[in-house]
Amino acid sequence: LPLVKASNSLxxxxxxxxxxxxxxxxxxxxDKNIWVEFVKLAATYSTVNLGQGFxxxxxxxxxxxxxxxxxxxxxxxxxxxTRAFGHPPLVKILAQFFGKLLGRDLDPMTNVMVTVGxxxxxxxxxxxxxxxxxxxxxxxxFFDCYEPMVKMAGGMPVFVPLRPKAxxxxxxxxxADWQLDPAELASKFSDRTKAIVLNSPNNPLGKVFSRGxxxxxxxxxxxxxxxxxxxxxxxxxxxxxxxxxRIASLQGMWDRTVIIGSAGKTFSATGWKVxxxxxxxxxxxxxxxxxxxxxxxxxTAAQEAVxxxxxxxxxxxxxxxxYFVQLPKELQQKRDWLVQSLDAVGMKPIIPEGTYFLVADxxxxxxxxxxxxxxxxxxxxxxxxxxxKNKGLAAIPLSAFYCGAHKNNYNHFIRFCFAKEEATxxxxxxxxxxxxxxxxxx
Amino acid sequence: VExxxxAADPSIVNLGQGLxxxxxxxxxxxxxxxxxxxxRLNQYTRGFGHPSLVKALSQVYERVCGRxxxPLTDILVTVGxxxxxxxxxxxxxxxxxxxxxxxxFYDCYEPMVKMAGAKPVFIPLRNKNDGNSAxxADWVLDPAELANKFNSKxxxxxxxxxxxxxxxxxTRExxxxxxxxxxxxxxxxxxxxxxxxxxxxxxxxxxxxxxxxxWERTITIGSAGKTYSVTGWKLGWSIGPQNLIKHLQVVHQNTLYTxxxxxxEALAQAFGIDYKRMDDPDCYFYSLSRELxxxxxxxxxxxxxxxxxxVIPDGGYFMIVDVSTLNVDLSDVDEKQPYDYKFxxxxxTSKKLSAIPLSAFCGPETKxxxxxxxRFCFIKKDSTLDAAEVILKNWNKQTA
Numbered sequence: 001l002p003l004v005k006a007s008n009s010l011x012x013x014x015x016x017x018x019x020x021x022x023x024x025x026x027x028x029x030x031d032k033n034i035w036v037e038f039v040k041l042a043a044t045y046s047t048v049n050l051g052q053g054f055x056x057x058x059x060x061x062x063x064x065x066x067x068x069x070x071x072x073x074x075x076x077x078x079x080x081x082t083r084a085f086g087h088p089p090l091v092k093i094l095a096q097f098f099g100k101l102l103g104r105d106l107d108p109m110t111n112v113m114v115t116v117g118x119x120x121x122x123x124x125x126x127x128x129x130x131x132x133x134x135x136x137x138x139x140x141x142f143f144d145c146y147e148p149m150v151k152m153a154g155g156m157p158v159f160v161p162l163r164p165k166a167x168x169x170x171x172x173x174x175x176a177d178w179q180l181d182p183a184e185l186a187s188k189f190s191d192r193t194k195a196i197v198l199n200s201p202n203n204p205l206g207k208v209f210s211r212g213x214x215x216x217x218x219x220x221x222x223x224x225x226x227x228x229x230x231x232x233x234x235x236x237x238x239x240x241x242x243x244x245x246r247i248a249s250l251q252g253m254w255d256r257t258v259i260i261g262s263a264g265k266t267f268s269a270t271g272w273k274v275x276x277x278x279x280x281x282x283x284x285x286x287x288x289x290x291x292x293x294x295x296x297x298x299x300t301a302a303q304e305a306v307x308x309x310x311x312x313x314x315x316x317x318x319x320x321x322x323y324f325v326q327l328p329k330e331l332q333q334k335r336d337w338l339v340q341s342l343d344a345v346g347m348k349p350i351i352p353e354g355t356y357f358l359v360a361d362x363x364x365x366x367x368x369x370x371x372x373x374x375x376x377x378x379x380x381x382x383x384x385x386x387x388x389k390n391k392g393l394a395a396i397p398l399s400a401f402y403c404g405a406h407k408n409n410y411n412h413f414i415r416f417c418f419a420k421e422e423a424t425x426x427x428x429x430x431x432x433x434x435x436x437x438x439x440x441x442x
Numbered sequence: 443v444e445x446x447x448x449a450a451d452p453s454i455v456n457l458g459q460g461l462x463x464x465x466x467x468x469x470x471x472x473x474x475x476x477x478x479x480x481x482r483l484n485q486y487t488r489g490f491g492h493p494s495l496v497k498a499l500s501q502v503y504e505r506v507c508g509r510x511x512x513p514l515t516d517i518l519v520t521v522g523x524x525x526x527x528x529x530x531x532x533x534x535x536x537x538x539x540x541x542x543x544x545x546x547f548y549d550c551y552e553p554m555v556k557m558a559g560a561k562p563v564f565i566p567l568r569n570k571n572d573g574n575s576a577x578x579a580d581w582v583l584d585p586a587e588l589a590n591k592f593n594s595k596x597x598x599x600x601x602x603x604x605x606x607x608x609x610x611x612x613t614r615e616x617x618x619x620x621x622x623x624x625x626x627x628x629x630x631x632x633x634x635x636x637x638x639x640x641x642x643x644x645x646x647x648x649x650x651x652x653x654x655x656x657w658e659r660t661i662t663i664g665s666a667g668k669t670y671s672v673t674g675w676k677l678g679w680s681i682g683p684q685n686l687i688k689h690l691q692v693v694h695q696n697t698l699y700t701x702x703x704x705x706x707e708a709l710a711q712a713f714g715i716d717y718k719r720m721d722d723p724d725c726y727f728y729s730l731s732r733e734l735x736x737x738x739x740x741x742x743x744x745x746x747x748x749x750x751x752x753v754i755p756d757g758g759y760f761m762i763v764d765v766s767t768l769n770v771d772l773s774d775v776d777e778k779q780p781y782d783y784k785f786x787x788x789x790x791t792s793k794k795l796s797a798i799p800l801s802a803f804c805g806p807e808t809k810x811x812x813x814x815x816x817r818f819c820f821i822k823k824d825s826t827l828d829a830a831e832v833i834l835k836n837w838n839k840q841t842a
Contacts, residue, residue, distance in 0.1 A: 020628060023689040024536035024558065031692045035699075036489065058481035067704075072475045076465040080674045081667075116521050120698040148696045271485045271703030293553050294528045295521040299702055300674035301474075 030148035034400040041385060047392035048428045050338075053203065053357060055419040059269040060323050066308035070301040078301050085288050086114030086276070087303035093310040098259070098278050100317075102249055110281040113288055114298050118233045118262035118275035121287075123149055124294075125195075125229045125258055125277070128286035130155035134194035139180065141401035141410075143203045143231065159403050160188045162207065164350075172343065173350045175207040182216050189220050195227040196220075198247060201234040204359055204401050204415040206352020208238050214247045222252040227283070233262035233275075234355040236324045239332040242353050248279070255280050258287070263306045267323070268419070272302040331356055331418070334425060338418045341429040345436040356419035359398055363412045368439075379411040387414075393431045455829045458786075458796040460606070460760065462671040462821040464733075467726055469715060470670050474708035483704050490691050491519030491679070492706035498713035499664075499679055505720060507652050515684040518691055519701050523636045523665035523678035526690075528554055529697070530632050530661045530680060533689035535560045539597035544583065546803030546812055548606050548634065555600075564805035565591050567608065575764070578610040578755045585619050592623050598630035599623075601650060604637040607762050607803055607817040609755020611645045614653075621653045630686075631656065636665035636678070637758040639727040642735045645756040651682070658683050661690070666709050670726065671821070675705045734759055734820065740827060741820040748834040752818075759821040762800060766814035780813040789816075795833045 035052065042051045049056075058064065070078050085091070088108070095108035106112065115121040122145060130136060132154035138146050140161040150157045162178040198217060200209040209217075221228050230247050238244045248257040258279040264270035277287055309323075316322040335351075338358060342349040348361035362383060369383045380397035388394045398413035418425065456463075465471075477483050487493070496513035504511050511517065520526040527550060535541060537559035543551050545566040555562045565588055567581040575581065601620060603612040612620075624631050633650050641647045651660040661682040667673035680690050719725040738754070741761055745752040751764035765785050772784040782799035790796045800815035820827070 022534055022630070022686065023692075024532065024534060026536065027533065027689060027692050030696055033695045036695070039488075052486065054485040056482075056485075059484050064478060064484070067478045068475055071471060071478065076471070077463070078674060079466050079471065079672045080461045080463075081459070082674060116698045116701075123697045145696065145699070152696050269484045271483060271487060273698070273700065273702045293550065293557050294525070294697070295676070296524045296550070297522065297674075297676055299521075299676045299705060302702060302704075 026152050026154070028151075030151055033148075034144060034396070038384070038394070038396060038400075041388050042394035045388045045392060046394035048424060048431060049394045050416040050418065050420065050424075050428055051388075051394035051396050053417045053419070054264075054270040055268045055356070056424055057268065057419070057421050059267050060309075062312055062323075063267050063269060063305060063309045066305035067301065069308075070304040078304055080300065081297050082300040082303065084292055084297050085109075086112060086298070087300060087307065090114060090274075090276075090303045090307035090310075093307050093314065094261075094276055094278065097310055097314055098261075100314075102246060102254070102278075104254070106278070107281075110284060111278060113277045113284050113291060114303060115275045115277060115291065116295055116298050117264060117273040118231065118260045119145065119273075120291075120295065121258075121260045121275045121277045122146070122229070122231065124287040124290040125260070126150055126153040126155070127290045127294075129195055129227055129229075129283075131194070133192065135190065135192045136194060137185075137188050137196040137226075138403075139196075139198070139202075140403065140406060141202075141204055141398060142197070143199055144400055146197050147403055155194065156192075157403065158188050158193070159406065160185050161406070161409070162202075162205065172339070172348065175202070175205045175350055175352045175354075176210075178205055178207055178350070180213065180216070185216065186220060189224045189226065191224070193224055193226050195229055197229045197231065199231040200247075201232075201238060201244065201352075201354030203234065203355055204357050204396070204398060205350065206355045206357055206359070208242050208244060208353040209247075211245050214245055214250060218247060218250040218253050221256060226256070228253065228257040229260070230257050231260045233260065233265040235261065236266055237328050237331055237356055238354040239328060239335060240353065244354070255282070258283055263302075263309075267306065267309050268327070272306070274298065274302050274306050334418045334420065334422075337422075337425050338416060338428070341425070341432055342416075345432045347432070350413075357415050357417055359413045359415050361413055365435075365439075366412065378407045380414055383412075384414050391431050391435055393428060453794060454790060455795045455826060455833060457818040457820070457822065457826075457830060458798045460819045460821075461673045462759075463826055464671060464821060464823045466671045467712075470672060470708070470712045473711040474704065477704045477707045477711075480707075483707050485703065486700055487703040487706060489695055489700045490514070491517055491701070492703060492710065494710035495519060495706040495713070498710045498717065499681070502713055502717050502720070503681055505717075507649060509652075509657065511681060512684065516681060516687055518680045518687055518694055519706060520678045520680060520694065521698060521701055522667060522673075522676040523634065523663045524550060525676075525698075526661075526663040526678045526680040527551070527632070527634065529690045529693045530663070531555060531558050532697075533693045534630060534661075534686065535597055538595065540593070540595045541597060542588075542591050542599040543805070544599075544601070544605075545805055545808045546607055546800055547600070547805075548602060549803055551600050552805065560597065561595075562805065563591050563596070564808060566804075566808050566811060567605075567610065575751075575753050578605070578608045578753055578757075580753070581608050581610050583616065583619070588619065589623060592627045592629065594627070596627055596629050598632050600632045600634065602634040603650075604635075604640060604647065604755075604757025606637065606758055607760045607798070607800060608753060609758040609760055609762070611641055611647060611757040612650075614648045617648055617650045617653060621650060621656050624659055625655045629659070631660040633660055633662045635662055636668040638664065639669060640731045640734060640759055641757040642731065642738065642755075647757065659686075661686055666705075670709070670712060671730070675709065677701060677705055677709055737820045737822070737827060741818065741830075744827075744831050744834045745818075748837045753815075759819060761818050761820060762815045763797075763818060764814055765816055780809050782813045782816050786816055793833050793837065795830060 091108035095106040099106035130153035263274035346364040378399035500513040539560040
């Protein structure tokens with residue numbers, strides 16, 4: 001009998017492989033991801049990594065200390081589940097802090113939900129609000145995940161570009177020179193439009209939308225009864241005395257906006273993956289539904305530490321010792337440093353008003369990477385790959401932030417991240433200087 | 443969500459929600475504290491899983507499964523096992539599919555299957571001793587009934603062993619029945635094995651993925667929270683063949699992209715420590731289950747002395763209890779609610795002891811079958827069990 005059993009299971013095992021298509025159709029067209037490829041390239045070849053957006057300096061001491069306290073304190077229950085929609089101390093301080101910024105009374109239990117990074121907050125928004133056939137307006141260039149997330153939810157992304165205006169004579173372009181055409185924007189709205197994604201300060205350009213620009217968007221949202229998913233992760237990184245204006249504070253917008261924030265960007269701790277959403281309960285309750293059916297709880301200890309970080313910042317709000325004052329000050333200097341480095345060698349930087357990214361025009365370096373007429377790959381992508389392999393300098397092609405159809409529209413720009421130690425930026429400068437020297441002395 | 447709120451009251455002895463109130467092992471806490479001081483570990487790591495963690499997982503599971511597991515292609519690290527269930531279902535299940543769910547079931551399976559647009563098909567574990575159940579092993583699937591649930595639309599079956607809430611540890615023979623059907627109907631198996639290390643004397647945890655023909659069609663899910671008593675770390679993993687895991691990775695890169703770095707590094711270190719002593723009885727994988735076995739036995743005794751009928755679990759850290767023997771009359775309370783819901787609410791208010799009603803773990807057809815049972819969690823420190831003992835010893839005095 002055992003012998004019969006053995007041969008039975010052998011013949012069964014020959015049929016072992018899944019013979020039918022196994023993956024769900026919602027994965028169609030969203031399997032490619034630029035970061036998987038470029039992170040690998042940077043890891044393999046780069047000596048100076050200005051590619052992926054994360055600081056190479058540590059989070060502030062007060063935050064690290066808060067984390068260690070949370071982990072090694074008497075209360076070992078910080079290693080167990082906390083409240084699913086957000087650790088109570090964290091949602092309380094976020095409600096207080098953002099209530100103050102928005103001039104509103106916020107309920108920590110219904111107006112705030114904590115997520116696994118701003119990335120998961122975006123996911124919850126698209127899953128909660130976007131149905132089959134809904135259109136979602138995305139402003140190009142955009143943080144690349146918006147498009148696949150809209151598609152995964154069954155929605156249809158509708159793109160509208162920021163268009164560069166020529167800068168004043170002899171001056172470098174600013175991210176402020178990239179603007180929406182109001183008529184073009186209005187033409188994208190229809191009764192199928194469910195939401196618009198706003199990212200200000202904008203990754204990759206660093207644009208900080210002005211009040212006037214936000215009002216144009218707000219008016220259209222109100223007119224067409226459209227939701228606004230407002231990705232404000234770089235809200236503290238604004239330079240030259242500019243103001244980050246929250247679209248939710250504009251007339252008619254609180255009730256239709258979800259604001260997304262990130263501890264990773266706020267406190268230079270991207271690896272903690274703590275994010276949040278702020279908005280009216282009528283919208284947030286649906287985010288909670290998605291959240292409780294996808295991850296349910298977020299890790300406790302990091303939430304506790306972030307709560308303490310915010311408590312400190314609330315006390316120091318507006319004061320010179322506030323991290324939210326010091327960090328942009330430091331980053332502005334780094335921005336200026338990198339702008340100078342790039343300009344000196346002939347790469348034309350677009351001066352960002354915010355974020356820790358800047359985009360530079362590499363047209364003067366095109367001779368190093370000859371055009372390949374029939375190539376599927378956008379020019380800037382080939383350029384960036386060549387640059388990391390041959391110069392050890394990692395950056396991200398701007399085409400990564402455009403939809404497939406538009407990838408060749410602005411294909412001679414690359415994005416640099418300048419949230420880096422002085423030594424890193426100096427090393428980048430050395431590579432650029434050497435490169436320029438080699439071009440002028442072949 | 444509903445029951446966590448009710449039992450948040452500190453005057454209530456909480457044996458409801460499945461979270462330990464015992465401390466994680468000290469080396470686990472220490473590793474995390476050490477990691478917090480390393481600057482680069484506060485920034486993004488590899489999306490599909492921190493390199494040192496996927497390496498450690500592949501080592502441990504290669505040993506357990508007796509097969510090569512590629513850390514980069516055969517493993518995905520997720521936000522808890524919950525996140526693995528979500529990624530698996532979103533990746534592989536869609537409208538038109540049917541997914542078999544064994545009742546009682548961990549409650550998220552049903553809404554996750556529905557969210558993916560598919561139809562849950564339920565099959566209950568049945569008490570083979572018809573009313574008198576002393577052990578989780580008494581609860582079995584009827585093979586003919588199970589076979590009837592499979593058809594051409596069946597995309598997957600969700601298996602949970604050791605089982606929450608009953609604590610059943612499926613035997614090799616029982617798994618073979620399921621495996622044969624999966625192979626015959628060319629379906630997937632989503633195997634939730636979060637309690638894999640918590641098996642008590644006389645029982646062995648068998649991985650269905652190790653049965654012939656099953657590796658290619660199985661996603662096996664594990665949990666750091668349950669392995670190391672750190673539910674608040676929310677780290678889990680899916681292990682399977684590259685051609686399935688790659689789809690989970692696509693979901694992951696479009697949902698949260700990467701899991702927290704410091705937690706993953708600390709977990710990798712903890713796994714490193716225990717991997718080295720997998721031949722040693724002091725390995726936490728074995729020592730935790732020994733610790734829990736005595737808590738299980740103590741809990742069972744207390745419940746029996748109070749006149750309740752516990753179903754002794756072969757694994758996991760939950761125990762279900764038949765409360766019908768107490769004959770508590772709740773007929774004047776809201777008719778529409780199942781008995782166990784009413785009983786738990788009554789028990790919380792009048793006895794200051796909380797548990798979870800078993801009908802929370804059932805599909806609509808089966809709720810009546812399980813409404814005389816409630817679930818207790820026994821991964822609790824001695825003082826919690828002492829407090830429960832006081833309540834249970836005084837129980838009959840008050841009701842008499």
